[in-house]
Amino acid sequence: MAAADSAVTFLTERHRWHWSEALPWIVAVGCFFVFPGYLAFGAQILIAILFALSLDLILGYAGIVTLGHAAFFGAGAYTAGLLAARLGWSEPLSCLVLGAVAAAALGFVSGWFLLRYAGLTLLMLTLAAAVLLSEFANAQADITGGFDGVTGIEMWPLFGVFNYDLYGHTNYVYALATLFAVFLAARRIVHSPFGQALIGIRENTNRMRAIGSPVHRRLVTVYTISAGMAGIAGALFAETNAFVTLDVLSFQRSAAVLVMLIFGGTGRLYGAFFGAAIYMLLEHNLAKLNPQFWEFGLGAALVLTVLFARRGLLGLVEDFGARFRSAPS
Amino acid sequence: MSGVALQTAGLCKSFGAIQVAVDIDFALESGARHALIGPNGAGKTSFVNLLTGALRPSAGRVMLHGEDVTALDQIARARRGIARTFQINQLFRGLSVLENVCLAVAERIGACGELWRPMGRQRAVIAEAMALLEEVRLAGDAAKPVKQLAYGRQRLVELAIALGQRPKVLLLDEPAAGVPSAESHIILDAVDRLPADIAVLMIEHDMALVFRFAKLVTVMVAGAVLTQGAPDEIAADPRVRAVYLGGAHV
Numbered sequence: 001m002a003a004a005d006s007a008v009t010f011l012t013e014r015h016r017w018h019w020s021e022a023l024p025w026i027v028a029v030g031c032f033f034v035f036p037g038y039l040a041f042g043a044q045i046l047i048a049i050l051f052a053l054s055l056d057l058i059l060g061y062a063g064i065v066t067l068g069h070a071a072f073f074g075a076g077a078y079t080a081g082l083l084a085a086r087l088g089w090s091e092p093l094s095c096l097v098l099g100a101v102a103a104a105a106l107g108f109v110s111g112w113f114l115l116r117y118a119g120l121t122l123l124m125l126t127l128a129a130a131v132l133l134s135e136f137a138n139a140q141a142d143i144t145g146g147f148d149g150v151t152g153i154e155m156w157p158l159f160g161v162f163n164y165d166l167y168g169h170t171n172y173v174y175a176l177a178t179l180f181a182v183f184l185a186a187r188r189i190v191h192s193p194f195g196q197a198l199i200g201i202r203e204n205t206n207r208m209r210a211i212g213s214p215v216h217r218r219l220v221t222v223y224t225i226s227a228g229m230a231g232i233a234g235a236l237f238a239e240t241n242a243f244v245t246l247d248v249l250s251f252q253r254s255a256a257v258l259v260m261l262i263f264g265g266t267g268r269l270y271g272a273f274f275g276a277a278i279y280m281l282l283e284h285n286l287a288k289l290n291p292q293f294w295e296f297g298l299g300a301a302l303v304l305t306v307l308f309a310r311r312g313l314l315g316l317v318e319d320f321g322a323r324f325r326s327a328p329s
Numbered sequence: 330m331s332g333v334a335l336q337t338a339g340l341c342k343s344f345g346a347i348q349v350a351v352d353i354d355f356a357l358e359s360g361a362r363h364a365l366i367g368p369n370g371a372g373k374t375s376f377v378n379l380l381t382g383a384l385r386p387s388a389g390r391v392m393l394h395g396e397d398v399t400a401l402d403q404i405a406r407a408r409r410g411i412a413r414t415f416q417i418n419q420l421f422r423g424l425s426v427l428e429n430v431c432l433a434v435a436e437r438i439g440a441c442g443e444l445w446r447p448m449g450r451q452r453a454v455i456a457e458a459m460a461l462l463e464e465v466r467l468a469g470d471a472a473k474p475v476k477q478l479a480y481g482r483q484r485l486v487e488l489a490i491a492l493g494q495r496p497k498v499l500l501l502d503e504p505a506a507g508v509p510s511a512e513s514h515i516i517l518d519a520v521d522r523l524p525a526d527i528a529v530l531m532i533e534h535d536m537a538l539v540f541r542f543a544k545l546v547t548v549m550v551a552g553a554v555l556t557q558g559a560p561d562e563i564a565a566d567p568r569v570r571a572v573y574l575g576g577a578h579v
Contacts, residue, residue: 007472015447203421212407
């Protein structure tokens with residue numbers, strides 16, 4: 001029963017690290033030394049990756065479609081921003097944690113209600129919920145600064161030691177370390193039995209109910225975790241940019257993170273790395289080429305991806321890899 | 330084990346003016362091999378959905394081993410040992426055959442609440458899933474994506490998932506549907522090997538399968554139970570012949 005043994009081995013070994021998983025981290029560390037002038041931008045890419053990673057957990061694994069994920073990014077950003085600018089608490093790590101807690105709480109409450117729905121209904125409801133939150137933040141101008149946003153965010157040195165330099169050395173390392181920690185947690189979750197159950201829900205919700213899986217509880221759990229991770233990304237954004245505006249809650253941000261994941265490929269964690277990096281680089285360079293029409297370039301890239309790489313760029317890489325391996329025989 | 334495994338009393342279900350279940354009193358004995366037959370649209374699948382809790386009855390009760398489970402939803406009833414298979418495959422199509430069955434086993438023993446330790450460490454789950462696949466003669470296909478299997482073999486995965494729930498009551502909705510008749514014996518052989526203490530209710534159109542499998546047959550027409558009896562009694566019943574068998578030779 002060689003086939004049976006290999007099936008078992010595949011399952012028992014799947015969570016082990018593959019050498020190729022080191023590549024994105026080597027690139028990220030390498031960029032620190034190779035592009036010292038671009039580290040501020042680099043930190044923003046890392047934050048986008050973290051945000052896309054949080055979306056992959058619910059979209060790519062559990063099959064939850066959402067156009068309101070910026071709500072959690074924004075909740076984290078405003079929490080960190082307001083703590084620092086209004087309440088005078090500027091310790092960066094605790095602001096990250098509190099941003100995560102606030103976003104996770106929001107995810108838990110909204111998920112409890114919204115995750116009874118699926119598909120297009122859920123898409124519209126998440127969109128509506130995020131718009132409501134954005135309007136709420138706009139209306140509370142006394143606290144949030146409304147359209148002008150929260151300014152004057154000054155964080156204390158990291159660990160009380162590392163100051164923030166103009167070139168973003170500290171922020172880059174800070175963002176990379178945070179991303180790595182969150183990634184480790186996400187990686188454990190997707191390889192756990194819970195993660196398998198999420199994939200089961202994505203593949204066939206109906207059958208999961210029939211085998212007695214508490215589908216709603218599983219979805220609310222992962223939605224809460226994902227919201228917390230998005231909140232960390234938002235808090236990092238607030239801390240590294242030193243300002244928060246309504247833009248963090250915008251529909252554009254929810255849509256952008258979805259596009260990032262489509263670029264990279266869903267349900268594989270590393271898709272977030274490729275997708276977010278490509279999106280940010282395209283946006284950056286297209287805007288330099290033509291400040292008016294940069295969105296056209298992003299749109300074209302999205303159309304090409306959907307037409308020719310439906311499983312994202314990592315899907316393409318996998319297909320080529322498979323062809324390469326089978327070619328010699 | 331003896332006694333009644335699953336029972337309904339005065340079970341009714343209507344969608345607006347359409348009655349799909351009319352005052353059904355039904356009992357499934359422990360260890361039963363019971364078939365449910367009836368013409369298309371008789372309400373057989375709706376009846377299974379009422380038993381599993383996928384549908385809520387308009388009136389009446391469902392009892393599992395004497396306990397009233399009418400108020401429990403599908404998930405809670407599944408956890409108490411009611412398993413079903415579907416007329417049209419309901420599989421986790423992107424996953425391997427082994428993973429399909431692992432999910433059912435892992436959910437049954439409550440392993441899926443575990444967020445941190447890898448699935449690969451759940452050796453007991455994987456071993457049990459593998460043993461189930463051997464029972465339905467699918468061990469050689471364990472590593473294959475389930476969507477790559479022929480439809481008849483997918484029907485076996487459908488069955489293996491339900492067995493992964495270690496059910497007390499197993500509801501088979503046309504297990505041989507869509508399987509070429511030359512291969513339907515694969516399904517029935519698997520059904521023959523089911524543990525004797527599981528109460529099995531099978532909806533089936535193929536009379537040859539019904540007569541081979543069932544000790545008891547219930548006939549449904551227009552949402553109501555027409556009659557019930559041993560297979561040869563049912564075959565000889567002129568009312569059954571009129572509404573269902575249509576004079577066909579059996």
